[in-house]
Amino acid sequence: MIRWEIYKLLRQRRTLFGLGAMALVPVLFVAALEITRQGPPEGEAPFATQLLENGLVVPLVTLAFATFVLLPLVVAFVAGDAVAGEVSAGTLKTVLSRSVGRTELFFSKVVAVGIYCLAASAVLAGVGLAAGYLAGGFAPLAGPGGATIGVGRGIGLVWGGAGLVSVPLMALAAFAIFLSVTTHNSVGSGVGAVVLVLLLRLASGLGLAGPLDPYLLTNQFEAWLNLTRDPIAWEPIARSLWVSVLWGAVFLTAAWAVFTRRDVLS
Amino acid sequence: MLEVRGFTKKFGDFVAVDSLNFEVRQGDVYGFLGPNGSGKSTTIRTIFGLIEPTEGEIRLFGRPAGVPGGAWGREGVAGFVDAPGFYGYLSALDNLRLLAAADRRKGKPQIPRVLETVGLLGRERDKVKTYSTGMKQRLAIASALLREPEVLILDEPTSGLDPGGMRDVRALIHRLNEEGLTIFLSSHLLAEVEQLCNRVAVIGNGRLLAEGTIAEVVGGDNGHPGYRLVVNEAKGAIRILEGSPHVTDASVADAVAREGAVGEEIRLTVGPEGPGPVVRDLVGGGVEILALVPARPSLEDLFLELTEERP
Ligand SMILES: Nc1ncnc2c1ncn2[C@@H]1O[C@H](COP(=O)(O)OP(=O)(O)OP(=O)(O)O)[C@@H](O)[C@H]1O
Ligand SMILES: [Mg+2]
Numbered sequence: 001m002i003r004w005e006i007y008k009l010l011r012q013r014r015t016l017f018g019l020g021a022m023a024l025v026p027v028l029f030v031a032a033l034e035i036t037r038q039g040p041p042e043g044e045a046p047f048a049t050q051l052l053e054n055g056l057v058v059p060l061v062t063l064a065f066a067t068f069v070l071l072p073l074v075v076a077f078v079a080g081d082a083v084a085g086e087v088s089a090g091t092l093k094t095v096l097s098r099s100v101g102r103t104e105l106f107f108s109k110v111v112a113v114g115i116y117c118l119a120a121s122a123v124l125a126g127v128g129l130a131a132g133y134l135a136g137g138f139a140p141l142a143g144p145g146g147a148t149i150g151v152g153r154g155i156g157l158v159w160g161g162a163g164l165v166s167v168p169l170m171a172l173a174a175f176a177i178f179l180s181v182t183t184h185n186s187v188g189s190g191v192g193a194v195v196l197v198l199l200l201r202l203a204s205g206l207g208l209a210g211p212l213d214p215y216l217l218t219n220q221f222e223a224w225l226n227l228t229r230d231p232i233a234w235e236p237i238a239r240s241l242w243v244s245v246l247w248g249a250v251f252l253t254a255a256w257a258v259f260t261r262r263d264v265l266s
Numbered sequence: 267m268l269e270v271r272g273f274t275k276k277f278g279d280f281v282a283v284d285s286l287n288f289e290v291r292q293g294d295v296y297g298f299l300g301p302n303g304s305g306k307s308t309t310i311r312t313i314f315g316l317i318e319p320t321e322g323e324i325r326l327f328g329r330p331a332g333v334p335g336g337a338w339g340r341e342g343v344a345g346f347v348d349a350p351g352f353y354g355y356l357s358a359l360d361n362l363r364l365l366a367a368a369d370r371r372k373g374k375p376q377i378p379r380v381l382e383t384v385g386l387l388g389r390e391r392d393k394v395k396t397y398s399t400g401m402k403q404r405l406a407i408a409s410a411l412l413r414e415p416e417v418l419i420l421d422e423p424t425s426g427l428d429p430g431g432m433r434d435v436r437a438l439i440h441r442l443n444e445e446g447l448t449i450f451l452s453s454h455l456l457a458e459v460e461q462l463c464n465r466v467a468v469i470g471n472g473r474l475l476a477e478g479t480i481a482e483v484v485g486g487d488n489g490h491p492g493y494r495l496v497v498n499e500a501k502g503a504i505r506i507l508e509g510s511p512h513v514t515d516a517s518v519a520d521a522v523a524r525e526g527a528v529g530e531e532i533r534l535t536v537g538p539e540g541p542g543p544v545v546r547d548l549v550g551g552g553v554e555i556l557a558l559v560p561a562r563p564s565l566e567d568l569f570l571e572l573t574e575e576r577p
Contacts, residue, residue: 004364011355090351097314097347098368098413099340105368263317266348 001100005112014081015116018074022120025070026062026128030135033058047141047228055136056151059128059158066124067165067221072172072197073190074120079113079176080189083259087184093264102260110252113177117169125162129155147230161224167241168220171248172197178255181262220244267292267417267448268313268343272322275308275472282308283472285322290417290450290465295443297463297480298452301569305472306452310347310421313450315340326417345419345450349426350406354395358386358405361394365409380408384438399426407438418442420451424458436462456568460484468572475572484568493534493541494519496557497548500530506551512536512543529556 009015037052047057086092095105132138141149149157172193179189200218203209209216223240226233268290275283283305290296300306311317312324313331324331326343352361359377366375381387384404389397397405403423410418423439424432439462443449453459459466459480466483468476476483497503500518507516519531536544541558548555 001367004367007360008353008356008364013355089354090349091353092351093311093314093316093347094351094409095365095368096316097340097345098365099370100368264311265317 001105001108002111005108006115009078009112009116012081015078018078018116018120019123021074022066022071022123023127025066025124026058026131029062029065030058030131034135050142053136054139054141055132055134056138056141056154056158058132058135059125060161062128063124063158063161063165064222064225067169068201069194069197071120071124071165071169072221073194075113075117075169075173076176076193076197077187077190078116079173080180080191080193081186082109082113082177083180084184084186084189085180087264087266088186090266093266096264103256106256106259110174110177113173114170117166117173118163121162121166121169125158129158143228143230145230149228149230157227160227164224164227164237164240165221168217168223168244168247171217171220171244171251174248174251174255178251178258181255181259184266214239215243217244217247220247267327268296268450269325270309270322271325273309273312273319273324274321275305275312275317276320281472283469286467286469286472286474288467288474288477290448292416292448293443293446294465295439295449295451295463297459297466298450298469299454299456299459299466300452300469301454304469306469307348307421308472309469310345310419310452313343313419314345314347316347342416343419344410344413344415344417345421346406346410347419347421350402350409352394352397352402352405352409355393357391358394358397359390361405362390362409362412366412369413371413375412376414377412380411383411384408385434400428400431403427403431403435407435411442415447417448417450420449422452422454424453424455432458456484468568470569470572475569492561493536494557494559494561495532495534495555496529497532498529498554498556500532502551503532503548503553506547506553507532507534507544510544510547512539512547533561 033051047054047060051057051061083092086095096102138151138154140151141154143149175196176189176193179192180186183189183192197218200216204213204216204219207213213219220240220243223237226236270286270288273283273286274281286305286309298306298309308317309324312319313326315331326340331340331343352358353364356364358381362375362377362380366377369375377390378387381390384407386401386404386408389401394402394405403426407420407423410420420439424435427435436458439449439451451459451462463480465479466477467474468483495503495516504516504518507513513534514537515533515535517533519533534541534544545555545558
């Protein structure tokens, strides 16, 4: 069923639209850069000061920028549709009247959405690298501690960052799936997941979370920046991974429990 | 094959189906007759394990159905509930392949054969969103046949079809039954059930109103057929009919005078000999017979009769 869940995603407009949006971010960013010749102010984004000289900075800045809202948004709307879309199209009852069990169908959907999270991050990183290279070529980066990051490691940094970002992204997708299963409302589930992101960011920004702040899901999106340190700070990266996995596991378990028990009525 | 035992389904406080009991046997074309909202689809959902009974159970091949997420894979049963739902953005072929994958049966799915059976061969590469209601209905039957079931469950299979489409689907159901398939079909059309089914359960407001062979349930007084008799003069005819030993019941129909209608109408129920002797008596008594047609009771009539019978 996994194969078919992926195939279905590929054939839906909202999926391709999301990936297209991810490809557009670095392209528009580079275009804006070419026109204004002005980067974001220092401190707003990693390596922002080197932006105009070094194309390698483009994928890093767009990754940091997109994780703020855009990447979660794109993933939320695809994940929110996973079950709700099938309920409103009347296809869930059709599939569940066959032999496949609910648990298997559920995890097939989860895997397909997980792959979509990876794909969205990968498109962002890949197109970012291509756009950056075409705009300014690659040069070694001046790292935060003054150490130099070579071009090879810089490229690895982009892919590693995209990989690390996709983990909390999947946890967020799990929340959207949970909403999808419980509300049966596709758009509402997408919006709900985006609202969660905004609320957590707000809570973090206002310092409301106190000692729990490092454990907010949204703060895991920044963990990849630790890859830029020399030596790499693995401890916060590892913590971000297990915190994200925990969030995801909680939402998925809840979603699974509802999905396997709930009456399919439409 | 399919036993419904004390099946009850509540939505909150609302009782959608109330302690339903009936049994479908091998080889039946079993009609499940009831008006809108009577609980037909709710019962069928439970057969597929889409919803859980509040009380009672539905058994298929001796095993309990209706356990959402239940362990057994609905082997031997296939069909659809409500309007068929397909992936509109995929072709019919992709839809069938996907459902075959969800069936996890051994061997290659017989997709061209089932498409041929329902007359969709040649259109399988079109996206389902371009399909008409009738085509979707036929695709739903094709997708059910793909499972090579022993029991076919069809929820209002002719709803939304034009007369030609209805005729085709009914002919197909008849043919599939002759090939050995047991069929359970819901309908709100009495004529359809009479035409197709050997047994019927009648349901109203979630309760079983009657169950048995078509003749037992639908055939008027004790299975003796009723007729509409049109004569030139009703009063004289009634006098003769009341004196006839072959007549079980005769009354002047409430005259709904239609423009241009000739004669007067009598509702007539006759004995096991049929209407022949009655006609002879009437003609012998000088009554002019303008028409004699079997009266098809409407679902409404049947319901009135069935609900009145209840204590
Ligand atoms: N999810 C639900 N919540 C509350 N009531 C429901 C729900 N689903 C069905 N019902 C009610 O249960 C009753 C039976 O519905 P059901 O769909 O089984 O009827 P039906 O016999 O199939 O009717 P139709 O001929 O219109 O298809 C109806 O009164 C309906 O309003
Ligand atoms: Mg119905």
